[in-house]
Amino acid sequence: MKIVIIKYNAGNIQSVKFALNRLGIEPIVSDNVNDILSADKVIFPGVGEASSAMNYLKEKQLDQVIKQLKQPVLGICLGMQLLCKHSEEGDTNCIGIFDAEIKKFNFGKDSELKVPQIGWNKIFNLKSDLFKGIKEKDYMYFVHGYYANLCNDTIAVTDYGINYSSALNKNNFFGVQFHPEKSAEAGEILLANFIKM
Amino acid sequence: MLTKRIIPCLDIKDGRTVKGVNFENIRDAGDPVELAIRYCKEGADELVFLDITATNEKRKTLSELVSRIAQNINIPFTVGGGISSVEDVSVLLNSGADKVSVNTSAFKNPQLIADMAAQFGSQCVVLAIDTKFEDGDWYVYLNGGKVKTETKALDWAKEGVRLGAGEILLTSMNNDGTKAGFANDITKLISENVSVPVIASGGAGTMEHFKDAFMKGKADAALAASVFHFGEININHLKQVLRNSNIEIRL
Incomplete structure (x- = not known):
């Protein structure tokens, strides 16, 4: 299986x-269009700032490539956010697959909630085979200051001041x-589920 | 609800885990990768590795160790010790570290924090502050606690966050190695005055101390070394006890 x-x-x-190595898979890390198009599964990771990431993708025309993909694609963290319509971070128009807007956590000065959210939080209302073998309210590891609102495409919810799409x-x-x-056993199950898609 | 985090810290010297008492008297505590795996299994939420002998010649050894750690564990980890440039940070992140902590070098060159945040994002910038209570206030110490500054810990924490630090790792030198509990007063003061998570460090001796760090110290995470290394506190047991005290904990 070719995982890119x-x-x-x-x-x-x-x-x-x-993480994929631990599942016995040797992925290909590539920005080559042919590699990406010919993959069985594509993983779109990301940590960082939305507008500079989006500019880079556009420069390499990877935004158009990602849009056309027909095989299973998994966006992680910023990767997920870039698959949404728009991000408040740098007022960025994103790739536009998911029907969600990316907004900044905004709790006001007196809130005890820190931004970014860093650490383990629960996922619930799980609605996909991606979560097969993962229990409602299992913990996953989060690091983010922006979130996707709840929408028709939501398949898991997390509560951090508000309920949002995890x-x-x-x-x-x-x-x-x-x-x-980075989410211990629960995360490994999810990655294994994605590989089986 | 976001959980409070339990973070074992592994001090690394020449590729081995060591633990000092009050920043001195180094004892050997085993292979870092083996220990890291054990902690993951016990339910650690995150790990911190501090290279206490980091020098330029050692940098390559450290990045190899980081890569070996990253291959073997499935939770986030921070690496620190002697990191003084964006290039150092880049090497460690590319080796698989999730976050990098900076201390003395950031104090001497605060722009380093801003540069790291701009290039890699605040989420991977941990500002480590060693502090000591003296003459009525908490002051920043540098070089592993050897050099005193006139800057107050709270002021430096605020400035660090303004520059782009995504987390504060606060070690009380008065408490470190004493097993008498965390410095909850300064932890609380900083936690309530910065917008980013604060990791309490130094002084853990009993399970009650962790509870106090979260409830009294308002810490987002608590870090300890020797109580975990020498098996005095089992992480899973600790987390059960904390959850029974109505603290949000991942089990």
């Missing part, structure tokens, strides 16, 4: 690669706000 991790300027690529799905596209590659 899209290489671009906002990667935590090494962690994702090692996972999204539309057709062959999946996105998770948390880091499955």
Whole structure:
């Protein structure tokens, strides 16, 4: 099976690669269009800032390539956000697969909630085979200051001051706000489920 | 609800885990990768590796160790110790570290924090502050606690966050190695005055101390070394006890 991790300027690529290695898979890390188009599964990771990541993707025309993909695609963290319509971060128009807007957590000065959210939080209202073997309210590891609102494509919800989409799905596209590659056993189950899609 | 995090810290010297008492008297505590795997299995939420002998010649050894750690564990980890440039940070992140902590070098060159945040994002920038209570206030210490500054810990924490630090790792030198509990007063003061998570460090001796760090110290995470290394506190057991105290904990 050919698993391609899209290489671009906002990667935590090494962690994702090692996580797949632990599942016995040797992924290809590439920004080559033919590699990506011919993959069985595509992983679109990302940590960083939305507008600079989106500019880079556009420069390499990877935004158009990603849009056309027919095989299962998994966006992780910023990767998921870039698959949404628009992000408040740098007022960025994104790839537009998922019907969600990316907004900044805004709790006001007196709130005890810190931004970014860093750490383990629960996922619930799970609605996809991506979560097969993962229990309602299992914990995943999150690091983010922006979130996707709830929408028709929501397949998992997390509560951090408000309820938001911690996972999204539309057709062959999946996105998770948390880091499955850093979420201990629950994250490994999710990655294994994606590989089986 | 976001959970409070339990973070074992592994001090690394020449590729081995060591633990000092009050920043001195180094004892050997085993292979870092083996220990890291054990902690993951016990339910650690995150790990911190501090290279206490980091020098330029050692940098390659450290990045190899980081890569070996990243291959073997499935939770996030931070690497720190002697990191003084964006290039150093880049090497460690590319080796598989999730976050990098900076201390003395960031104090001497605060622009480093801004540069790291701009290039890699605030989420991977941990500002480590060693602090000591003296003459009525908490002051920043540098070089592993050897050099005193006139800057107050709270002021430096605020400035670090303004520059782009995504987390504060606060070690009280008065408490470190004493097993008498965390410095909850300064932890609370900083936690309530910065917008990013604060990791309490130094002084863990009992399970009650962790509870106090979260409830009294308002810490987002608590870090400890020797109580975990020498098996005095089992992480899973600790987390059960904390959850029974109505603290949000991942089990």
